[in-house]
Amino acid sequence: MNSWLTIDPDNQGNQHLLFYLFALATVVVIITAYGVRKKIPLTPLILLLFSTFLFSILGGKLFSFGFDEWLNILKTQQIPETRNKTILGYLIFGVIGFYLTRYLLKFKYPVGTAFAFAWPVGLIVTRLGCLTGGCCYGHVTDSVLGISYAKGSLAYNSQLFTGLIQPGQTVSLPVHPVPLYEIIFCVVLLFMLYTIYKKRILKHESSLFFLSITLYGFFRFFEEFIRPGQSGVLGLQKAQVISLLLFILSTGFVFIAEKYRKDKTESERSFTDINRYIFVLTGLLLLLISISNWLTFTELIFLQLLSYSALFITSINVIQTLKIKVAYALPSLMMFMAFLLMSQTLSTPLDSVFTSKKYFTIGAGGSYGKEEEICGGVNEYSAFGMNLEYTNEYKKDKKFSFGSQLYTINYDYANYLGFTPYLKWDSRYIGGKLGINLSNLESEYKGSEIVPSLALRIGPENIFFVDAHYADYLPGELPAFQAGLGVGFRNHPGNRIRIGISESGLYLNPRLMLNENFSLDPFLAYSTATNYQLALRIHYTFYEK
Known part of the structure; x- marks a missing residue:
């Protein structure tokens, strides 16, 4: 079987880390630019971003563990260090961090649309790193879309271990280019979201975001059939179970938001409480400190930059709010x-x-x-x-x-x-x-x-x-x-x-x-x-x- 493309990945992972860091920064830039354009107060917005990414990165790691690994964690009551991550964990914990912080800050400004467009763009950049780094690959295929990876890659080593190829072979057998499929899906998803947004089909500002999660959960469920992995609940892989939950929950959120919730008026959104800013920032910094040993260098640097920005902007807000006239x-x-x-x-x-x-x-x-x-x-x-x-x-x-x-x-x-x-x-x-x-x-x-x-x-x-x-x-x-x-x-x-x-x-x-x-x-x-x-x-x- 011949493939149309052979990739020689960076086995040190540096290339993928650069794409990963660039993807995180891209999402921050898109949402911040949206907030500036909509004249959203910068302090709660940066705190919301800090919380969302902190929880996302934490969730991406936690959800990378398999069923057997979680049984061992529950038995030993210790979470091992890992460099693995999954976008499904990012989305679930990111939503939790977003809405928890939004509730604590009483943040009523509409930013769901910005997140709906930002995360697929970030995923495109990440999957470019996965494609060139060889960290995500599919089953062996004779499809014209199949690609091969050079000696030393994860796909090559896996096929060598299972006996699909011999030690003298220089490249792996062609495999499904899973990252390329996700890039194509995200491009189509962005086009669909933009069409729905321009035609005002959905009424509530958060509906577009949860719709994007619904569509990705649907896509990811079927994509897992061409990904290697172990069966878990009802013969399904762990990622398929999580994808089903994402699909069901996000579809429910869209239904509830469209049927029962209304957007807040501008007067209801203009809320500022400096005490809440300080409380949320302190909690996030303590959480970052407590898990910093568990983060990779790239993740730690990114979250530190976000925390510096949040600390600086919040401090300026405190100074402006607590200005005292000295008589x-x-x-x-x-x-x-x-x-x-x-x-x-x-x-x-x-x-x-x-x-x-x-x-x-x-x-x-x-x-x-x-x-x-x-x-x-x-x-x-x-x-x-x-x-x-x-x-x-x-x-x-x-x-x-x-x-x-x-x-x-x-x-x-x-x-x-x-x-x-x-x-x-x-x-x-x-x-x-x-x-x-x-x-x-x-x-x-x-x-x-x-x-x-x-x-x-x-x-x-x-x-x-x-x-x-x-x-x-x-x-x-x-x-x-x-x-x-x-x-x-x-x-x-x-x-x-x-x-x-x-x-x-x-x-x-x-x-x-x-x-x-x-x-x-x-x-x-x-x-x-x-x-x-x-x-x-x-x-x-x-x-x-």
Whole structure:
């Protein structure tokens, strides 16, 4: 049997991962563009997207397990790690995450149409990766559409194991191009959905989405007859059982939506509750932290980017909502300073009349280092993080801040995720910070998932001060302990140099103000060739007018 196409897949899976990541990003872009076009508030929309994808990826993994694997899971009460995934699990758990978050946010804007068109486009991109990667294939066929895969592919190895081909053969027997069938189906599905949408055949905004699920469930049920797999309930494969459930449930949703539900008016949709945003975001971040070890690198990176976006946009919304009018912004007299401490005299610019300031600062940072354990082992790690902080400078040299940071650490070849909300208070001679690190990183100094984030400064920051920090360093928690002294430059506000000791050795940490808004914050700590850290933080400040 000859095939019209032979594919030599990337056996490392990198090609498929790129298609997978691009498919996820494509869905996000389509739905976000739809929301902007329809003037849907961005904060609940991004939270809805974050929740939908988080639940989808979780469901795609959970539904990849077979009947026997689930029996073992129930027996051992442990879920094994897996790189497998199925679109059926994506759809089921995605719908659960979508409607749960929609209910919690009281989100009434119509976005079902956007999801109806977005997910088939994402599936097309994913199946292109499956086609070239060889991860999905059908039974052996003599059809003119049959394709072959080169030596080393999943199809080739499966046929070699079952004796269909001999070890010396260079390509597999032709198989049904299942990903190509799904691509063709999705193209036809998009055309059908567009026709139904333009002719206003369906009344409710969610009906089009559930119709797309109905049609895919119908298609997937029959497609499974040409896919390899084990029989389960009533002689049907697991995917066929799930497809039947999808078909029945989504058809019921369409019927109920069209017969009994009505679209909300615009006045009913204009609802904002910042407390709900914070509650939902916190819950989603905690869920992401709890399952991060179970995710692939691609999935973790994608969800991290979504979580950063949700954190940033929600934080801005909080700042705008909680804007406080400070009535006691007292102007101070212009002061002339001629002498500094230690009986040194420097030329000092005149201080202007003080005016209260409100601003928020966005920061990003990355670090790389090695940590030597007590037992002699050496762990290599890298980290990346972002933070957003709001500051109210209500008196001269007195300010109050609150913020949060989100970071990821690759520690000893495993990925960990952390989230740290915190409060800060600063005056001229003393300052402090109190926060909580929530993560699944475990090291010598940390035996649980919750660790305090602490900092204390004594002395004026623009002249001379001593300070100490514990688990308080963007981008992450390493090194855990720092203590030292610092010198500020009064003629150049904001610039300072810190030196001291840390778990990574002696450190040098200058802060360089490039202008009023932009600063660089490099960090170098060194003890030995197996215990050091290099890091760089960047901050940008936005002042309220």
